Amino acid sequence: MSTNPMRPFALCISFLSLLISMAADTTSPYSPTDYFLLDCGSSSNTTSFDGRTWGVDSASKFSSSNAQNVSFESTADRQQASVEQVPYMTARIFNSQFTYTFPDSAGPKFVRLYFYPAAYSGIHESDFFFNVTSGVYTLLSNFSASLTVAAMEPQVASIVKEFIIHVWENQILNITFSPSPSFYAFVNGIEVCSMPNNLYISDSQPIPLVATKYLFPIDNYTALETVYRLNVGGASFGGERDTGMFRKWQEDSSYIFGAASGEILQGNDTDIRYTPATPAHTAPTAVYSSARRMGPVTNINLKHNLTWIFPVDSGFYYFVRLHFCEIGKHITRVNERVFDIFLNNQTAQEGADVIAWSTGVGIPIYQDYVVHMIQYESRGKQDLWLALHPNMDTGSWFADAILNGLEIFKLNQSYGSLAEPNPEPVRLPLPVLQPQNSKSKGLSAFTIIGAALLFGIFALLSLVYFFILGKRERLGCWESGKAKMKSMRRGGFSLPRELCRHFALSELREATNDFDDVLVIGHGGFGNVYKGYIDGGDTIVAIKRLKSKSKQGAHEFLTEIEMLSKLRHRHLVPLIGYCEEEGEMILVYDYMHHGTLRHHLYGADNDPLPWKQRLEICIGAARGLDYLHAGGQHPIIHRDIKSTNILLDHKWVAKVSDFGLSKMTPSDDPVTTVVKGTFGYMDPEYYKWMKLTQKSDVYSFGVVLLEVICGRAAVDRSLEYEQMSLANWARPCIEKGMLDEIIDPLLMGQIADDCLEKFVETAYDCLLDQGIQRPTMDDVVARLEFALQLQDNADATAEALTLTVSE
Structure with missing residues (x-):
């Protein structure tokens, strides 16, 4: 008898809709038009701890017919106590590029990717480095789930990467996994869930850019990655208690800065009343029914802030949504609790008054802001600070501030990327050897010496391994591109010395006074451009030097040389030569005296x-x-x-x-x-x-x-x-x-x-x-x-x- 392959998904949605409608902390939840759950690598449909049904990904409508040629199914070699069976204990392993396709309706979608770093089919967790793309967006680049999980605070064993992507009319949502050269890719689970059109993105409502007078547009061409979603003052809870979109909300205590953590408010007796401005799907009532406030001691509140710190990737814009709802019995009128909001030590909002915004007690409201985290060369992470401070200039009654919930999203860069470098490898301390008792003294000494030798060897290998891996991650895809360049050479590709001059690094150091900043004449994604003097100072040139963390890399370097060495035209900039030495990639051009148009x-x-x-x-x-x-x-x-x-x-x-x-x-x-x-x-x-x-x-x-x-x-x-x-x-x-x-x-x-x-x-x-x-x-x-x-x-x-x- 034939079976409808979509039946498990339909039953899942029906079951969850019933479950959510019965839950005490939700009202009229959103019902997703599209909802897909894939337990990747599983041989049959499975049910997770929260009651959701996950479908298989092999021989399904979501995977291509060549799935078995470029991938295989596997089971994790171990299960840590905090890791759920579904979807984390099975995975699909990719040794070549592979694409999942989801026949969604038009509109914004949550895309959640589930990863549990472990060994699969004898492949060590350190052998997984890969890219994930969806259409024009790069979601992950040279991603290592192992390094990412090891660096997370608080410590976890698995990770879910959540993205928001808009699907256009007559478009199919594609999710493509591509292993980095000489590595593998894997995924344990994939979830795709529709959301209301104007939940986070609106073409007609640009958002204030903090520390400027400008408005920042976030339209349907923008992709987002969820970085933080907090139930401030309340407990963590899973997606089954969300408003139909299965978002997970964390408690916020891990991110509070300093001893002034404020006071928890619980509004269990407060009736949460949603409005057209803040409909029921915005956030669950559990978020609006709890809060963190500064506390009742007014004179102390004026001397400090209520502060949270969030590590984020530098070089991106971030969309910050703050959820508010007055649930205290003492704040019922305008101008009773007024405070200022600061993001990254810049004023985001003066005179915030939740009652004035929402018009009453128990009525939720949210405020949106955009923050730019400037790119720093020396580090991939920065701290995004959120601080609330009482504002007494209006004569408000209480020197206090309140926050109920928070969401932070990363916005894609101009070329469509949401990816960040992997964290530096974490060096694990060696175990301390305990002395044995006197009855086994001879054996203990033997054991200690042998163990010490083994640990010494292990430490040496670890240092070598992590040094190499750390270098790879600092350079990101650049190293992968460089490896590709070397393999191209072995395959017969040669840099065109007959048309393009090869420079020694020492020549270019001399030409630029050791890359003196005084000689920088331009900047770009590739790196700095220097004015240089070659051939004894007789010839002026422009020298473009690849920086190690450039978004471009060996592939672009080779493309530039290949193209310009073959092209000669009055209106194309002439390439004089190149340098590829000691990890440097440098291009040398004719000097253009009048710069850019x-x-x-x-x-x-x-x-x-x-x-x-x-x-x-x-x-x-x-x-x-x-x-x-x-x-x-x-x-x-x-x-x-x-x-x-x-x-x-x-x-x-x-x-x-x-x-x-x-x-x-x-x-x-x-x-x-x-x-x-x-x-x-x-x-x-x-x-x-x-x-x-x-x-x-x-x-x-x-x-x-x-x-x-x-x-x-x-x-x-x-x-x-x-x-x-x-x-x-x-x-x-x-x-x-x-x-x-x-x-x-x-x-x-x-x-x-x-x-x-x-x-x-x-x-x-x-x-x-x-x-x-x-x-x-x-x-x-x-x-x-x-x-x-x-x-x-x-x-x-x-x-x-x-x-x-x-x-």
């Missing part, structure tokens, strides 16, 4: 470029890009066209640079690839569907044309939300004929009307939503050359008119 458009003290010179620079850059698309044997897609990658030589000739992300394609057909590029310049069609074409470069070049005519950045977070994205702001203005609104004031009176019309039309067409509607770069070159001709004709006419009048 961007520095002559805005944000610098340089004299503004006149219109005709801007137009000539655009034509030169377009010619270089057209050469990439159509001038060689195979089309090349640059993939990172922007104003900082258009350089200007001593004669102001434009040259396209930075080919680390470029793709060589066999034809004009779209290439399916992970999305890379720069936010603000990225083709929305490529961003959404991962389909890279030459028209993706055309879109980016269209943004550059807007920068040239508007004299402003592609993304400016200092502006209002509607004007933040240059492309999104300029297009409606062009459609309405409001060109005076967007043109750089410094260009007023310089541009002939018909030239302006042709230039703006070209930029607009480059930015059309569908790539097939955009012009080719060959067409763009022709249009811009025609615009220059129109400008020359207008200038000639004006000059003739001036001579006639003067005569």
Whole structure:
């Protein structure tokens, strides 16, 4: 008899819906439209401790038909006391790239990945390093569950990584596991759960960016990773007590700073009343029924803060949601408890008054903020501080503050990554040998000597192992890329010495005065760019040095050398040579005396470029890009066209640079690839569907044309939300004929009307939503050359008119 494979999931959802509806601390929970649970590696459906039914992942609709060719099922070699049987004791092990597909409906989804680091089928837990991607997003990069779990505080044996990803109409949610070179990938369980559309992400409601006057947009193109979710003042509880989305809430005592931990409030007698502003699915009543306050002693409260500390990864923006609900019997009116909120020692909110926000006792409310954690070279983690302090300026009755719950989410970086480096390996202390009693003295001495020798050997091997592994993790994917580069050499690949000069590291140290910061002329994701002097000081060059924690690595290094050693064009930056020595990766280029196009458009003290010179620079850059698309044997897609990658030589000739992300394609057909590029310049069609074409470069070049005519950045977070994205702001203005609104004031009176019309039309067409509607770069070159001709004709006419009048 045939069996419906979705029946376990349907029964699970029905059972849980009934369970939640009966729970005392929830009201009208959310019912997910899509809910999938996979017990990876299991041979049959299983039931977890909380009553949920997990399906098998082999030969299912979620895995491809080649599952057995690139993966196998396994069981953990041990089960620690704190680790549940389901889903952690079975796993799917991957020795090659593998993708799960989930036929979801459109909308935001929770994606939860379950990991229990252990040995599987004789593969040690230290042999698992892998990437996890979903569409355009990198969720994990060179991830080690073993190192991650070992570094966690408080200590745990397993981990759940929770992400929020938006699924578009007619799109399938893909989750891809890719082992790092010479390693394996694994996963114990996968959970996918729908959520309400506006629970965390809203296209129409940007969020205050702390310490600025700006609003930060978090739209459906943003992916999030849950970092912390706390039931402040209350106990931890599992997903079965959540509001239909199976979120887990932790108690907050582990994160309280100092002795001033405040006082716990329990509002068991308070009726929690949800509102349209804070619907029932926002957070369970258990969160709003407990809180932490500063305490009743007013004079002491004024001398300190109620503070929590949260270690987070540097270099990311974080979305912080604070949950509030007045549940005390003494706070019933406005201005009775008023306090300030600080995030990272910056004022996030002055005069917070929960009653004023919510309009009454027992009515939940939340406040959202965005915090930027600046990237530091020396460390991957920083402490995000949350502090509450009484505000007595309004004459409030009580010097106090309150918090009921907290959620912190990491936001993806501009190129779609949520990944962070692995923690440094934890060196375990050696066991202390206890002396034996006198009856076994001879045997004890023997045992101690033997054990000491064994532990000495173990310690030595551990130090060697962790030194190597630690180095790998500090360099992240860079080391993997370098290994790939070496294997490419063994397979016949050779760096092109005949077309590209090889420099010794000592030469480049001498050329840059040992990489003196005084000679830094540029920064980027690759590293610093230095001005250098080679050949006895006769030749000035630009020297780009890969930094060890760069997001780019050996692959990009090789791509740049391969591309530029084969390409020669007036409008492409010339590569002189490279250095790959002592772990360094360095590229040497012709020195571009006038720097980047961007520095002559805005944000610098340089004299503004006149219109005709801007137009000539655009034509030169377009010619270089057209050469990439159509001038060689195979089309090349640059993939990172922007104003900082258009350089200007001593004669102001434009040259396209930075080919680390470029793709060589066999034809004009779209290439399916992970999305890379720069936010603000990225083709929305490529961003959404991962389909890279030459028209993706055309879109980016269209943004550059807007920068040239508007004299402003592609993304400016200092502006209002509607004007933040240059492309999104300029297009409606062009459609309405409001060109005076967007043109750089410094260009007023310089541009002939018909030239302006042709230039703006070209930029607009480059930015059309569908790539097939955009012009080719060959067409763009022709249009811009025609615009220059129109400008020359207008200038000639004006000059003739001036001579006639003067005569």
